[in-house]
Amino acid sequence: MPAWPDLLGPVEEVAPHLLGAVLRRDEVAVRITEVEAYAGTDDPASHSYRGRTRRNETMHGAAGHLYCYFTYGMHTCANVVTGPAGTPSAVLLRAGEVVDGIERARSRRGGVVDSALARGPANLCRALGLDLGDDGVAFDATSGVRLLLPSHPLAPAVVSIGPRVGVRQGWETAWRWWVTADPTVSAYRRHPRADPAVPGS
């Protein structure tokens, strides 16, 4: 029996179930309002599309771990790994609502309105104090990083679905889920040089 049976499964099924989950890092907790799915070698937008590297090592591990990566020379983003070991897939946590430790989150983010404290994948990490040192940690008491899944998935009526933000290849795949009209959700931005639509699709 895997440690996180609810996280193990096709990433496009697990991802929307993470909406409403609470990710806690010590005293700060965030209720997840926006996620994106990234799969293995068939998904051109995924870090694991071109195989295993030192950076995406955690993505190839077992479900129930945190995959943190560094990007654009300055930002950390966090994912929940959802595949069995050897099958890379993960859910990018794009935005959330700070539900505990808001004073600490404010001091880390400096000057933004509360709804923007954890808006955007890199900002969510800053609010929670997550960085590369948290890559690969398991969700358990000893790591200080915990994940509380909702007892029931959010009703489909309050969930919106659309294309992933900022990806150049595979942008047509509607693998982004967010809580409809939630003020903490980030704005959609197309990649400046997104691949043209495939004719006939």
Added chain:
DNA sequence: CAAGAGATTAGG
């Protein structure tokens, strides 16, 4: 080996 792109963001 050098250059470019990237699951981003804040600031003009």
Added chain:
DNA sequence: CTAATCTCTTGC
């Protein structure tokens, strides 16, 4: 629109 400047991929 640009800079910030890490990690990996692509091109010469």
